[in-house]
Amino acid sequence: MAPSFPTSSFSDALVILGAAGIVIPTFARFRISPVIGFILVGLLVGPAGLGSLTRELPWLNYITISNPHAIEPFAEFGIVLLLFSIGLELSFRRLWAMRSLVFGVGAAQLIGAAMIIGTTLHIMGQSWGGAIGLGLALALSSTALVLPLVGTVSAVGRSALAMLLFEDLAIVPIIFLLGALAPYGQEAGFGGLLNTLLLGAVTIVAMLVLGRILLPRLFAQAARAKNPELFLAASLLVVIVASLVTTAVGLSPIMGALLAGILIAETDYHNEVEVITAPFRGLALGIFLITVGMSVDFRVVGENWSAILLAVLGVLTVKALVTAGLLRLGGARNAVAAEAGVLMASPSETTLIVLAAAAAAQLIRPETAAFWQIVTAVGLIITPLLAQLGRLVARRVDRLADVELPVIGPGEPAPAAVIIGFGRVGRLVAEMLATHGRTYLAVDSNIDTVAACRREGFPIIFGDVARPEMMDRLNLGHASALILTMDDPVLTVRLTKKVRAWCPDLTIVARARDAAHAAELYRAGATDAVPETLESSLQLSEAVLVDLGMAMGPVIASIHEKRAQLRAEIVALGSIEEQPGFHSRRRLRDRIGGADGA
Numbered sequence: 371m372a373p374s375f376p377t378s379s380f381s382d383a384l385v386i387l388g389a390a391g392i393v394i395p396t397f398a399r400f401r402i403s404p405v406i407g408f409i410l411v412g413l414l415v416g417p418a419g420l421g422s423l424t425r426e427l428p429w430l431n432y433i434t435i436s437n438p439h440a441i442e443p444f445a446e447f448g449i450v451l452l453l454f455s456i457g458l459e460l461s462f463r464r465l466w467a468m469r470s471l472v473f474g475v476g477a478a479q480l481i482g483a484a485m486i487i488g489t490t491l492h493i494m495g496q497s498w499g500g501a502i503g504l505g506l507a508l509a510l511s512s513t514a515l516v517l518p519l520v521g522t523v524s525a526v527g528r529s530a531l532a533m534l535l536f537e538d539l540a541i542v543p544i545i546f547l548l549g550a551l552a553p554y555g556q557e558a559g560f561g562g563l564l565n566t567l568l569l570g571a572v573t574i575v576a577m578l579v580l581g582r583i584l585l586p587r588l589f590a591q592a593a594r595a596k597n598p599e600l601f602l603a604a605s606l607l608v609v610i611v612a613s614l615v616t617t618a619v620g621l622s623p624i625m626g627a628l629l630a631g632i633l634i635a636e637t638d639y640h641n642e643v644e645v646i647t648a649p650f651r652g653l654a655l656g657i658f659l660i661t662v663g664m665s666v667d668f669r670v671v672g673e674n675w676s677a678i679l680l681a682v683l684g685v686l687t688v689k690a691l692v693t694a695g696l697l698r699l700g701g702a703r704n705a706v707a708a709e710a711g712v713l714m715a716s717p718s719e720t721t722l723i724v725l726a727a728a729a730a731a732q733l734i735r736p737e738t739a740a741f742w743q744i745v746t747a748v749g750l751i752i753t754p755l756l757a758q759l760g761r762l763v764a765r766r767v768d769r770l771a772d773v774e775l776p777v778i779g780p781g782e783p784a785p786a787a788v789i790i791g792f793g794r795v796g797r798l799v800a801e802m803l804a805t806h807g808r809t810y811l812a813v814d815s816n817i818d819t820v821a822a823c824r825r826e827g828f829p830i831i832f833g834d835v836a837r838p839e840m841m842d843r844l845n846l847g848h849a850s851a852l853i854l855t856m857d858d859p860v861l862t863v864r865l866t867k868k869v870r871a872w873c874p875d876l877t878i879v880a881r882a883r884d885a886a887h888a889a890e891l892y893r894a895g896a897t898d899a900v901p902e903t904l905e906s907s908l909q910l911s912e913a914v915l916v917d918l919g920m921a922m923g924p925v926i927a928s929i930h931e932k933r934a935q936l937r938a939e940i941v942a943l944g945s946i947e948e949q950p951g952f953h954s955r956r957r958l959r960d961r962i963g964g965a966d967g968a
Contacts, residue, residue, distance in 0.1 A: 381431055381432060381434075381435075382435045382440065382441055384432070385411075385415055385433060385434065385435055386435075386441070386653075386656070386657055386660065388433075389407075389408065389411040389415075389656065389660065390652075390653055390656050392407075393407035393408055393411060393656070394407075394652075394656075404656070406751065406754050408656045408659035408660050408663070409659050409660070409662055409663040409747075409750065409751045410663060411660055411663060412659065412660035412661060412662060412663020412664040412665075412666075413663040413664070413666055414663075415433060415434045415435050415660075415664070416434075416435060416660075416663060416664030416665075416666075417435075417664065418664070418666060418667045418668050418669070419434075419664075419668070420433065420434050421434040421435065435660070435664065441657055441660070441661060442661060444654055444657045444658075445654070445657045445658035445660075445661045446623070446658070447654050448514075448651065448653075448654025448655040448656070448657055448658040449513075449514055449624060449654075449655070449658060449719060450609060450613050450623055450624055450627040451609065451627070451647060451650060451651040451654050451655070452513065452514050452517075452518075452651060452655055453513065453538070453624040453627040453628045453631065454609045454627040454628070454630055454631040454647070454651075455631065455644060455647065455648075455651055457627065457628045457629065457630060457631015457632040457633075457634070457635060458631040458632075458634060458635050458640050458643060458644045468528070468531070468532050468535075471528070471529065471532030471533075471700070472532045472533075472535050472536050473536065474700065475529070475532060475533060475696050475697060475700050476532050476533040476534075476535065476536030476537070477536055478696050479509075479533050479536075479692060479693050479696050479714075480506075480509050480510070480533070480536060480537055480540060481509075482692045482696065483505075483508075483509035483688055483689045483692045483693070484502075484505035484506045484508075484509040485505065486505075486688050486692065487504065487505040487508050487509060487684075487685065487688055488501040488502050488504060488505025488506070489501070489505075490684070490688075491504055491505065496734075496738075497733070499731075499733040500728065500733045500734040500738070502547075502548075502733075503548050503724065503725075503727075503728030503731070503733045503734060504725075504728065504734065504738075504742060506544050506547075506548075506724060507717075507721045507724035507725050507728065507742070507746075508685050508689075508717055508721060508742070508745075508746075509689065510537050510717060510718035510720050510721050510724065511530075511533065511534060511537065511689070511714045511715075511716060511717070511718050512716055512717065512718040512719055512750060512753055513534045513537070513538060513718065513719075513720075514655060514658065514659075514718075514719050515716070515719075515750060515753045515754070516530050516534060516713055516714065516716075516753065516757075517530065517531060517534065519713070519753070519754060519757040520713065520757065525702070525703070525706045525818065525821065526706055526709045526710045526713065526760075526764075529697055529702060529706060529710045530710055530713060530714060533693070533714060537718070537720070538624060538625065538628065538720075539625070541624075541720055541723070541724075544724055544727075545723075545724065545727045548724070548727050548728050548731045548733060569619045569620065570616070570619050570620060570625075573615060573616065573619045574616075574625075574629065577612065577615065577626075577629055577633075578629070578633070581629075581630070581633035582633065582636070585608065585633055585634060585637055586637050586638075586639075588604055588608070589601070589604060589634075589637060589639040589643075592604040593639065593642075598646065601642065601643075601646055602646050602647070605634075605643045605646060605647050606647070606650075608630050608634065609626075609627055609630050609647075611630075612626035612627060612629055612630035613626040613627050613630075614626070616629070658719065659750075662719070662747050662750050662751075663747070663751070665722070665743055665744070665747050666744055666747045666748070667744065670740065670741075670744060671744060674741065674744075677741075678741070678744060678745055678748065681741075681742070681745045682745055682748050682749055682752075685715070685717065685745065685749065686715040686716065686749070686756075687715075689711075689714060689715040689716075690711040690712050690714070690715040691711065692711075693707075693710060693711040693714045693715070694707040694708055694710065694711025694712075695707075695711075697710055697711065703821060704767045705764035705765070705767045705817055706764070708760070708763045708764050708767045709760035709761060709763060709764035710760070711760075712756050712759050712760035712763055713753075713756055713757050713760045715756060716749040716750060716752065716753040716756055717745070717746040717749040717750065718746075718750075719750065721742075721746045722743060722746055725739050725742055725743055725746070726739070764817065765817070786803070786808040786809045786810060786849070786850045786851065787803060787808060787809075787810040787811075787849065787850065787851040787852070787853055788810065788811050788812075788813065788844055788846060788849045788851070788852050788853065789810055789811070789812045789813070789853045789855060790812075790813045790814075790835050790852070790853070790854050790855065790856060790865070791813075791814060791854065791855040791856035791857070791881075792812045792813070792814040792819055792820075792823060792828070792830055792855075793814075793819070793855065793856075793857065795855040795881055796812060796814075796853070796855035797823075797828075799853055799855060800812060800828065809829075810829065811829055811830075811831070811844075811849075812828060812829060812830035812831075813830070813831055813832075813833045813835060813840075813844065814830060814832065814833075815832070815833065815834045815835070817832055820832045835856075835861075835865060836861060841865070841868070841869070846869060846872065846873050846876060847872070847873055847876075849876065850876075850877065851876070851877040851878075851879065852869055852873075852876055852877070852878045852879070853879050853880075854866065854878070854879070854880040854881060855881045856881070857881075859882075859883055859887050862880055862881070862882075862891065863887075863890055863891060863894050864894075866878055866880055866891055866894040866895055866896050867894040867895060869895075870894065870895025870896075871895075877897045877898075878895065878896045878897050878898075879896070879897060879898045879899075879900070880896045880898070880899050880900070881899075881900060881902065882899045882900060882901045882902065883901065883902060884901050884902070885901050887899075887901065888900070888901045
C-alpha cells in the first residue's frame with residue numbers, strides 16, 4: 371500500500387507554523403532579525419530548494435511548500451497588517467508635521483533614484499517605457515522590513531517613515547502610469563488614472579468622516595464586553611473592511627489599512643489594538659518573507675551570478691547616494707543621512723508588484739522581469755545586513771565629525787569637570803554644576819542622546835571613551851574633576867585606573883552600583899565612589915524619619931553621619947588585601963550591601 375502524505379494546504383500550514391516556532395526563538399537568542407530566518411526558510415523549502423526533490427523523495431512533502439501561490443494571499447494580508455500597525459503609531463498631527471519630509475524629500479528620493487536607474491538602463495539598451503517601469507520599481511524601498519528594523523521614533527526611523535509613506539501613496543499612480551505607457555494603453559491610461567484618483571479621494575474623505583464617528587463607538591462596545599476575542603474580531607474587521615473599500619475604488623489595499631490604523635490611533639484604544647493584533651501581524655509577515663525566499667531560483671542565480679551581483683550593487687549604490695544626499699540637503703545630520711541612505715538602499719516587496727505590472731503592460735520581457743525579481747529578492751534578504759552596515763557607517767561618520775571639533779580650543783579655559791555618560795544621572799550632575807556656575811564638558815557614546823542634548827544647549831560631544839585616543843583628546847590634565855556616570859561597571863573601573871595613572875591629583879567621582887563595586891573603584895583610585903543602592907536607602911530612611919515627626923535638622927545630621935560611616939567602611943573594604951582564611955572581608959561586604967546588591 372502506497373504511503374499517504376498530507377494534503378497540500380495541511381503540509382504548507384505545518385511548514386509555516388514550524389518555521390515560526392523555530393526561526394523566531396532561535397534568531398532572537400542570537401539577537402539576529404528573524405527576517406533573515408524566514409527568507410532562508412523560503413529558500414530551503416521552496417520549489418527551487420528541497421521542493422525540487424519531492425518526486426525522488428516523496429517524504430519531503432512533509433517539510434516543503436508544494437504550492438507557493440496558495441500562500442500568497444496570506445503574505446499580502448501580512449503586508450496589510452504591517453501597514454495597519456504603522457498607522458497605529460501615527461496621528462494626523464504627526465503626519466501634518468512630517469508633510470515637508472513626505473512630499474519633499476520622499477518625492478525627490480523616489481523620482482531622483484528612478485530617473486538615474488531608468489536612464490542607466492536605457493543607455494544599456496532598455497526601451498524608454500521599460501526603463502521607466504524598472505526605474506520606478508527599483509527605486510522603491512521595503513516598508514515591511516525597514517520600519518521593524520529602525521522603528522518610527524528615532525531620527526533615522528522618522529526619515530525612513532516619511533519616504534516610505536510617499537512610496538506607499540505613489541504605488542497606484544505608478545501602476546496606472548505603466549498602463550498608460552503600455553502599447554495598448556496610450557489613450558485610456560491617464561483618463562483611468564484621473565478617475566481613480568478622484569474616486570479614491572472621495573472615498574478617503576468619507577472613510578475619515580465615518581471612521582471618526584463609528585470607530586470609537588465600535589471599540590467602546592467591544593471594550594465593555596471585556597472579551598479579548600471580540601476586541602480582536604473588531605480590529606480585524608476594521609482592517610479588512612478598510613482594505614476592501616480602497617481596493618474596490620482602485621486604490622491599494624495597504625492604503626486602506628494605513629488609513630484604518632491612523633483613525634484608530636486617534637482613539638483611546640490604539641494601544642490595546644496594537645498589542646492584540648501583533649501575533650497575527652508577525653506570523654503573516656513571516657509568510658510573506660517565506661514567499662520572497664521561494665522566488666529565488668538557484669539555477670538562474672548560478673548562471674547569472676555576476677550580472678545579479680552588479681545589478682544589486684548598482685541599485686544599492688544609487689539609492690544610498692540619492693537618499694543620503696537629499697536628507698543632508700534637507701538639514702539632517704551626517705550620521706542620520708548616512709544610516710538612512712544605506713538602510714533605504716534595498717528594493718521593496720512592492721517592487722515585485724510593479725515588475726509584474728510592467729511585464730503585464732509588455733514594457734519589459736518576461737525574462738527581464740524574472741531577472742529583476744531575483745535582484746529584488748536578494749536585496750530583501752540583505753536588508754537586515756544593510757541596517758547593521760548603516761549603523762556602523764553612522765558611527766564612523768560621527769567619529770570623523772567629532773575629530774574635527776576641538777574639545778578645548780586654544781586659549782580657552784578648561785572646564786571645571788568632564789562628565790562621561792549623559793543619561794539621567796549625568797544630566798542631573800550637569801544641571802547642578804550649572805546651577806552653581808561651574809563649567810563642564812559631557813561625553814556620551816549614544817549619538818541620539820548627543821544630538822538631543824546639543825539641541826537643548828548642553829556642551830556635549832560624541833565619543834567612545836573605551837578608545838584610548840578619545841580619552842587623550844579630553845585633556846584631563848587641565849580639568850579639575852572627572853565624573854563617571856556610565857552604567858557599565860567594568861568600563862568605569864578600567865577608566866578610573868587609567869586616568870588615575872595619568873593624573874595622580876585629579877578628582878575622580880564615580881557612580882557605583884553597590885558597595886562592592888564602590889570598593890573596587892576605590893582600589894582603582896577613585897576619589898569618591900557613590901553606590902546607588904546605599905544612597906537610595908539613606909534617602910528612604912530620611913523620608914521615613916521626617917514623616918514620623920522627627921525634626922529635619924537632627925535627621926539630616928544623622929544621615930550625614932551614617933553616610934560617612936558607610937563610606938569609611940567601603941574605603942576600608944577596598945584597601946584590605948585578599949588573604950587566605952580572612953573572613954571579615956565577606957562579613958563587611960554583606961553588612962553594607964555588597965553580597966546581594968540591596
